[in-house]
Amino acid sequence: MNGVEINKKLGGKPVEPEAPELPAVPRMIYCTQCGTQFDANQGVCPNCGTKL
Numbered sequence: 001m002n003g004v005e006i007n008k009k010l011g012g013k014p015v016e017p018e019a020p021e022l023p024a025v026p027r028m029i030y031c032t033q034c035g036t037q038f039d040a041n042q043g044v045c046p047n048c049g050t051k052l
Contacts, residue, residue: 027040029052036047044051 024041028037029040030037031045031048031050033050034045034048036045038046040052
């Protein structure tokens with residue numbers, strides 16, 4: 001079945017493909033308590049558990 005046949009079955013309305021969800025861009029920061037560098041998207045330091 002090709003795209004034209006599928007669109008006919010759906011009432012002739014073209015279907016837009018959904019954009020894939022992009023992963024968060026890493027934003028590296030340093031923990032204020034222990035100095036470990038980590039991704040701010042994590043929300044807590046992986047070394048000592050300090051929250052942002």
